[in-house]
Structure formats: C-alpha cells, structure tokens
Amino acid sequence: MNTEKNIKTLIVKKPLKLDCGKTIKDFPLAYETYGSLNSKKDNAILVFHALTGDQFVTGINPVTNKEGWWSYAVGPGKAIDTNKYFVICSNVIGGCMGSYGPSHKDPDQKIFGTNFPVITINDMVNAQYNLLDHFGIDKLFSITGGSMGGMQVLQFISNFPDKSKTVIPIATTSSHSAQNIAFNELGRQAITADSNWKDGNYTSNETNPGKGLAVARMAAHITYLSKKGLQEKFGRKLQEREDLKFGFDADFQIESYLRYQGSVFVDRFDANSYLYITRAMDYFDLAKQFKGNLSEAFINTKAKFFIISFTSDWLYPTQENKDIVIALNSIGADVGFVEIKSDKGHDSFLLDVPDFLSALKNFLDRSYEEN
C-alpha cells in the first residue's frame, strides 16, 4: 500500500487505553510538518485529516506523487500560511499512511487485518496529543480540519480544553447522522462483499479487495458533491462517443469519472483502514459522551471558535454545524460562524472556494495578531 520511505514517524511509548477497552503502546504515529515553529512556540496549527486524507497536507505527497489534499488552503502565502504558521498533521491511527493500523503486524508478526482494535475519534485525538509533547508545544495556536477532521477538532478541544487558542471545525457534525452511517455501511458492505476481502485477511496488493473498495469510494464520492455541481460538470455528456452504445460500458462522463475515482483510490488506500475509519466516524457522538448535552463538551474551554459550513453540503449540512454554534452560544463561548455559498458540495472545503479561503485566512491572521 504505502512505502515506508519519506514517512516521519513518532513512536508513541506511552500506553493509550482505547475506547474499546484494549491498550496499545509503542505504536507508530506518522506525521508531517510544514513551516517552522517559532521560538515562543506559539504559531503551531494542528490539522486533522478527513476519512481518506493523510499527513501530507500540501505540496507533493511523496508516496502518491500527487498534490496534498489541502493544497488550496495550506502553503506559503495561503489561508493557512506556512510562512507564518507551523503546520502539523498526522495520519490517524487505523489509517494506512504509516500510523498504527490494520495493515501493521501484530506482536506475532501476523498482519492485523480485522484483528486490529476498533478505534474511535477519541482514540485518534488522544494518540495525536502526543505530538504536542514531541514538539515541546504547550499550547497550539489553532486546530482545524474538515469533515472527519472537524470531528477530531471538536473531540480534541473537549479532551484538552486549554491546549489551543483557536478552534476551526469545518463542514462537520458533533454526531454522525443515520444518513451518514448508512452511506458508510454501503461502503463497508461493498468491501466485505468482495471475495478478495477474505474477512480482512488479504495479504498483498495483487489480491486485495480492490473492486469492493473502488465501489465504496465511488458511492462516497457522490456524497461529497452536490447535484447542481454534478449536473454542471457532467450533465448527460457522453464519454468519448457520439451516441449511446446500448451496453454497460461507461457511456456517460459521470460514469467514467466515478470509475476513475474508484480506481485511483485503490492504489493509495487500504480496504481494512476504510472499514476502521468509517466505523470511527459512525461511533462519533460527542453529545452522548456528555449525557446528551453538547455544551458540556466545551464548558471548560476559553478557546475562540470559528465554524464554517457550505450551502451545498448535504452530507454535513449547515444545520448540523449550527447545532455546534448553538451549543457554544448557550454557554457564552466565543464563537463565530459563517455559511459559505458554494455549489461544490461537501468537498468545498478541499477546493478553490475563495470566500472560504479568505474567511479562514482572515480569522487566523486577525486572531494571531491579537496574540
């Protein structure tokens, strides 16, 4: 899946008790950094990645040789300006870009597969907290991320209320909805229905459940886009043909596009990791951790929140983001909120959406000036 080259790894020695009850220790946490930490160590931003992201936020990902997943937002002079800020991002545990996950080997040198413990968003952020000690950072300037990254942002500030000055959850939710769970289950079923999956005990790239994983990615990809965005980009345009072929090849451009998205995903992602990470998202319900009162999750923090949603995001719609704003306002927290107009669906946070990028930049830069 991934090569070990170019991957920086922190070995977390401290035992971490997982929500499932198991304890892990001496496990690898793969990370990457951009920019430099200043002498006061007050310019660090911890970025959390989404379901299929990794630690390679910007620039060229040395493993896939593709642009980092947040290249529009992070880099020199960009919204998250690496000339100014020190950006840290790590691969979540359960992932497949170097952090401890199902493709790693157990103490008996056997690949974990589905014997890897089920992890949660809470476990992910508890693992990543070790990066603060590693870099000697007492308090982060900001934590941010979209989608599952936003869930980690919320969990992180709840677990460590005085460890970040500002908090920017983007296009996210405090509780995975039935619809979200349903889409994830569809993806998992596609993977486990692939005969190559073998209860998670596939061993090589040649015999992995690529077809199932590709279908999972195709289905998920549709949920990241808006109907209007799809219609404008593809409509009913045909794929390199003059007319319908009366068969089941990819007649339409949208079919060809989805097939392509599925096939390139399989090259960079592990099917078992997909099962584990989607499960972590489904289990995420921050309010439930506080007896149903979401406000209680943030009662101990003085951090400044800025929450961003997108008009065409139907996967993590504005109302779910606003519920977080409401929970924060009800305890008098410092919270700003904006809904960005965009036709690009949930994926808006990853794309070139100028209003989003300028809001993010202005919030960070003005907050940093107040430091």
Added chain:
Amino acid sequence: MKNEFQVIADLIEKDKKVLDVGCADGTLMKFLKDNKNINIRGLEISKEKVQECIAKGLTVIEGNAEKDLKQFPDKSFDYVVLSQTLQAFLNPELVLDELLRVGKKAIVTIPNFGYWKVRFHLLFKGTMPITKTLPDEWFNTPNLHMCTIKDFFHFIKSKDIKIFKSLALNNLNTSIINESNLGVKNLFADLGIFLIEK
C-alpha cells in the same frame, strides 16, 4: 463613524459584554472593541457583511435575529444593540422581547416616520417618503413596520419596558426625549435612540 454610533457607544460603559444584532460591516463593533474594551459579538444575516467583519477580526455569527436570538441564554449580554432594523422584521414585537431577554439592557434605534421631512414628502408630493435614513423606494425597501418616535415610545410604555434614556437625533444634534416634549421631538428628529430594560 456616524453620529448614531457615537451616541450608542457613549451609552455603553467600558469592559462590558455586548451583542450587536444586525451588525452589518462591524463598524460599531470595531469601535467598541478598540476604544472601550468591549467583549463584542455580532449577528448578521448578510454573508458579505459577515466576511467584512471576519476581516476586521470580529466575532460574528451569520444568522437571522428572528430565528437565531433564541440560542443565547437569558441576560447573557450587558447590552444588546439593534440599530435601525426593528422595522424590518416580520414580527418586531417578538424581536424586541428577545433583545430584552438576552440583554440586561437593550439599545434600540428607529428611523422616525414622524420626522417633518417624511410628513412633508407624503403631504406635498403624495409619494412614499424618501429621506437620508429612509433611502429606499416603496417596492424595494426592507422596512415592513415603520413607526414614529411617538409610536415606539407609547409601545414600550404599554409593554412595561423601562426606559433609561431616550434620545432624539437630528443630524449632529442629540437631545433628550421625555413625555412633555415628545410631540416636538417626534417632528424634528429623524432618529430615535432608546436605552431600555425589562
């Protein structure tokens, strides 16, 4: 900064917590934050204006006062400011009640439909009045519930709302409104500013 904002700012003591409802581009917020060390929040319906506020480093929530004030707890702000917007709500009474629930005190300003220029416009021209504070045509005005200073004065009295201060503004002149001069102020002020509490 316009005179109205200066008068509002003078009504607010230093170091208080203030919510500016319909904060627009954040001019008043920025002034209060920089000059009076006010812990200031804004609520604004326009995405563009919210962006302008963020660019000024202000904490603003995009939202609609008629729906979104309810998320704030009782008396969670020392002052809640509503500048020249009450007449634009579908249900101004409900918004007023919400302002007074959320704020220990509220500062409400209203464009005065009793201003002599407004009266003259309608009387002599026979068309809907257009003035400096009421710049829009009848077909594109956001205003749904215009009132006069006298109307508003009577309205808050009838609701047992306590008036701490009521001021009449005419260009740069500010004067106190009371029961005895209400008729005159209602004729010569183009804006009324009310500091109220319930």
